[in-house]
Amino acid sequence: MANVLVIAELFEGKVRKGSLSAITFAQQAAPMVGGGYDILVAGTGAKAAAASMTGYGAESVLVADLPDYVAEVYAPVVAGAGKGYKIVCATATTFGKDLMPQVAEHLKAGMASDVVKVVQEGGPTYVRPMYAGNVLAHVKVKTPIQVVTVRQTEFEAAAPGGGASPVKDAPAAPATAAAARVKVAGFEKVVSARPELTDARVIVSGGRGLKSGENFKIIEALADLLHGAVGATRAAVDAGFAPNDLQVGQTGKIVAPQLYIAVGLSGALQHLAGMKGSKVIVAINKDPEAPIFSVADYGLVADLFQAVPALTEQIKKVL
Amino acid sequence: MKILVPLKRVADPDNANKVKISPDGKKVTSEGLEWKLNPFDEYAVEAALRITENKTNNARLGEVVVVCLGPADAKQQVTQALAMGADRGILIDAADETLDATVVVDTLEKVVAEEKPDLVLAGKQVVDGDSNQVAQMLAVRLGWPQATFAAHLSLPKELNKALVTREVDGGVAKLEVTFPAVISVDLRIVAPDAVKNGNTPDSEKYPEGPRYPSLRGIMQAKKKPLAAKKLADYGVTPAPRLEYLKFEPPPQRKAGAKVPDVETLVAKLKNEARVI
Ligand SMILES: Cc1cc2nc3c(=O)[nH]c(=O)nc-3n(C[C@H](O)[C@H](O)[C@H](O)COP(=O)(O)OP(=O)(O)OC[C@H]3O[C@@H](n4cnc5c(N)ncnc54)[C@H](O)[C@@H]3O)c2cc1C
Ligand SMILES: Nc1ncnc2c1ncn2[C@@H]1O[C@H](COP(=O)(O)O)[C@@H](O)[C@H]1O
Numbered sequence: 001m002a003n004v005l006v007i008a009e010l011f012e013g014k015v016r017k018g019s020l021s022a023i024t025f026a027q028q029a030a031p032m033v034g035g036g037y038d039i040l041v042a043g044t045g046a047k048a049a050a051a052s053m054t055g056y057g058a059e060s061v062l063v064a065d066l067p068d069y070v071a072e073v074y075a076p077v078v079a080g081a082g083k084g085y086k087i088v089c090a091t092a093t094t095f096g097k098d099l100m101p102q103v104a105e106h107l108k109a110g111m112a113s114d115v116v117k118v119v120q121e122g123g124p125t126y127v128r129p130m131y132a133g134n135v136l137a138h139v140k141v142k143t144p145i146q147v148v149t150v151r152q153t154e155f156e157a158a159a160p161g162g163g164a165s166p167v168k169d170a171p172a173a174p175a176t177a178a179a180a181r182v183k184v185a186g187f188e189k190v191v192s193a194r195p196e197l198t199d200a201r202v203i204v205s206g207g208r209g210l211k212s213g214e215n216f217k218i219i220e221a222l223a224d225l226l227h228g229a230v231g232a233t234r235a236a237v238d239a240g241f242a243p244n245d246l247q248v249g250q251t252g253k254i255v256a257p258q259l260y261i262a263v264g265l266s267g268a269l270q271h272l273a274g275m276k277g278s279k280v281i282v283a284i285n286k287d288p289e290a291p292i293f294s295v296a297d298y299g300l301v302a303d304l305f306q307a308v309p310a311l312t313e314q315i316k317k318v319l
Numbered sequence: 320m321k322i323l324v325p326l327k328r329v330a331d332p333d334n335a336n337k338v339k340i341s342p343d344g345k346k347v348t349s350e351g352l353e354w355k356l357n358p359f360d361e362y363a364v365e366a367a368l369r370i371t372e373n374k375t376n377n378a379r380l381g382e383v384v385v386v387c388l389g390p391a392d393a394k395q396q397v398t399q400a401l402a403m404g405a406d407r408g409i410l411i412d413a414a415d416e417t418l419d420a421t422v423v424v425d426t427l428e429k430v431v432a433e434e435k436p437d438l439v440l441a442g443k444q445v446v447d448g449d450s451n452q453v454a455q456m457l458a459v460r461l462g463w464p465q466a467t468f469a470a471h472l473s474l475p476k477e478l479n480k481a482l483v484t485r486e487v488d489g490g491v492a493k494l495e496v497t498f499p500a501v502i503s504v505d506l507r508i509v510a511p512d513a514v515k516n517g518n519t520p521d522s523e524k525y526p527e528g529p530r531y532p533s534l535r536g537i538m539q540a541k542k543k544p545l546a547a548k549k550l551a552d553y554g555v556t557p558a559p560r561l562e563y564l565k566f567e568p569p570p571q572r573k574a575g576a577k578v579p580d581v582e583t584l585v586a587k588l589k590n591e592a593r594v595i
Contacts, residue, residue, distance in 0.1 A: 011488075011489055016488075018488075070464075070494070071455065071458075071465055072464055072465075075459065093488050094468065094485075094486075094487040094488045095487070095488065097451050097467070097468075098455065098465075098467045098468070098487075099455075100455075101420070101451070101452040101453075101454075101455035101456050102455045102456070102458065102459050102465070104452070104456065105424070105455070105456040105459035105460060106459060109560065110419070110421065110559075110560025110561045111420070111450075111452055111560075111561075112561065113449070113450045113451055113452060114449065114451075121564075125564060128449075129449065129569065130347070130447060130448055130449050130566075131330075131335040131338050131347070131446075131447055131449070132332065132335045132336075132446060132449070133569060134335045134336045134338060134568075134569065135338060135340065135347055135566050135567075135568065135569070136566065136567050136568070136569050137563055137565075137566050138563070138564040138565045138566070138567070139561050139562065139563050139564065140561070140562045140564060141560065141561055142559075142560055142561065142562055143560050176459070176462060177462055178458070178462050178463055178464040178465075179464070181463075181464045181496060181497040181500065182464035182465075182466070182494055182495070182496050182497075182500075183494065183495040183496075184492075184493070184494060185482060185493040185494060185495045186492075186493040187490055187491070187492050187493070188490050188491045188493075189489060189490040190489060190490045190491075202594075226595065234506060238506075238507075238510070238527070244470070244486050244507060245486065245488070245489070245490070250446065250449070251443075251444075251505070251506055258594050259588070259592075259594040259595070268333075269333070269335055269336050270332070276569075276572060279594070280588070280592045280594050281572075281575075282584065282588070288577075293574060293577070294572075294574045295572045295574065296574065296575055297575035297576075297592065298575055298576065298577075298578050298584055298587055298588070298592075299574075299575065299576070299577045299578065300577070300578050300580075300581070300584055301577060302581075307581060310581045311581050311584065311585065314581050314582060314584075314585045315585055315588075315595060317585075318585055318589055318595070319595065
């Protein structure tokens with residue numbers, strides 16, 4: 001009997017890789033509430049995308065083919081499908097953050113946001129960061145249905161394990177009346193040849209120290225050499241040096257690559273909140289007192305305009 | 320046009336690494352830290368003011384009411400919003416620890432029934448709890464459309480709807496919501512040209528960031544209505560859906576070593592860390 005429902009998110013007709021983290025969470029949480037898990041693929045082109053989810057150990061894959069995303073249409077469907085489960089979960093992408101509190105409210109359920117760990121203590125206890133990651137809270141959800149979003153970087157992407165879950169239609173549910181007062185007015189996709197920040201093995205991030213958007217080329221060259229992604233601080237984004245979807249931090253993307261190279265950024269705690277989980281951190285800053293050095297495995301006190309091009313050249317030699 | 324801005328006070332977010340956990344792990348304390356208006360709520364106040372003013376002649380086009388659930392000394396943060404230019408404040412007495420999204424939403428639902436705003440303009444998240452739930456839950460409760468994480472707002476002269484630009488994964492999404500609606504704001508809503516209200520010419524630019532209260536604003540704030548209420552006045556008995564068992568510090572990263580030059584750095588990345 002499946003007691004956990006995973007919401008798989010679609011982007012351009014494909015399940016987002018981030019959703020695989022919610023599956024891993026479900027694999028850990030399902031035994032704590034006695035049972036297995038189902039996956040609900042909800043979105044435009046869900047019927048076609050469902051096949052990609054049948055090899056992940058779910059008891060069933062549910063399908064809800066829906067128009068363009070608005071919470072007022074999706075939340076009733078997800079809540080309707082979620083009724084019989086003990087836990088309804090998704091990854092804390094902007095989709096998950098927008099949708100799941102609505103789902104929780106439809107189900108009169110409590111919700112734990114951005115969970116990083118689940119432990120068995122007479123049912124699941126959720127561990128979640130607060131205060132920009134400076135406190136970890138252990139929280140119980142007291143309602144019969146528990147809604148959870150999980151932090152992608154803390155749950156490894158589930159690997160397909162064979163098997164063939166049967167595909168079924170999710171029950172239909174009417175949109176809320178509010179749907180009549182909301183209209184999708186467009187989507188501007190950010191196109192980049194680089195990997196997504198949340199998937200990248202290497203990230204090179206720049207801050208205000210770069211001084212201009214033009215200068216970001218220095219860190220782009222290093223990122224490209226390492227097949228990595230480019231990140232930025234809020235200050236760099238606000239100054240127009242980098243597009244906003246590159247912001248790393250408490251209110252940007254939470255990342256945890258193998259290697260994070262922080263260039264010309266001070267390491268404000270809101271920035272650290274988004275990258276402290278990286279495996280190896282390198283900091284390049286001309287101020288030896290910059291807080292970024294307190295989390296860096298390797299710190300180089302230097303002028304970035306010399307150090308970064310030199311670093312790129314030196315890496316070319318050893319690659 | 321009336322806008323309701325819900326706001327919370329939080330321990331100084333720039334010193335969030337200095338919050339302490341009580342020895343029994345049951346409480347987070349912020350002794351020695353200043354209380355601040357939650358930054359996203361300060362941004363929501365700024366956005367509400369930009370929506371309800373004609374910047375060219377300083378005419379007000381609507382009313383901004385701020386509401387806070389918090390202890391009595393959160394009066395300071397409510398007053399700050401009034402000093403920025405909000406018209407009226409409501410402070411509902413509640414202990415910070417007893418608040419989860421449900422309690423806030425239960426209460427805001429009643430405040431909305433009483434105030435009948437055209438728009439609830441909230442922050443996207445409080446930076447102590449980092450939950451990011453209240454706006455979305457409130458929208459369902461009210462049966463109003465929602466637009467979360469607003470980075471840009473464009474309203475017609477009539478101020479009866481908004482074209483909302485939202486920063487989401489993979490791009491920028493645009494939604495048009497017809498009021499009454501719930502909108503939550505993100506960081507970029509305080510950029511110089513982030514709010515267009517159809518009355519101030521589009522070419523007009525604001526200074527970056529939320530406005531500082533002027534001396535005149537501070538004097539006026541003292542005379543503005545600030546209602547002191549209790550949860551019971553709204554018939555709310557706190558019934559949180561979450562129970563916090565304990566708190567602990569996150570694992571600390573140990574600071575590594577400084578390297579003298581680029582060559583040493585690359586050697587270490589290759590041979591010691593093995594990441595290149
Ligand atoms: C509610 C809220 C949410 C926030 N969320 C985020 C978030 O998600 N992400 C985020 O990043 N920030 C966030 N911030 C902003 C954060 O507080 C900092 O303001 C921001 O991270 C600072 O960016 P920075 O390090 O690029 O700039 P600065 O702090 O100005 O640092 C620039 C650094 O560059 C160095 N430098 C300058 N020139 C050179 C050179 N030639 N060579 C080498 N080094 C040089 C300087 O020594 C300095 O350390 C948030 C703030 C608030 C209030
Ligand atoms: N105690 C509170 N009083 C008034 N408004 C609140 C309170 N808590 C949260 N809010 C509002 O809800 C938004 C989102 O908060 P949260 O969902 O708790 O992260 C905040 O930015 C505020 O606008």
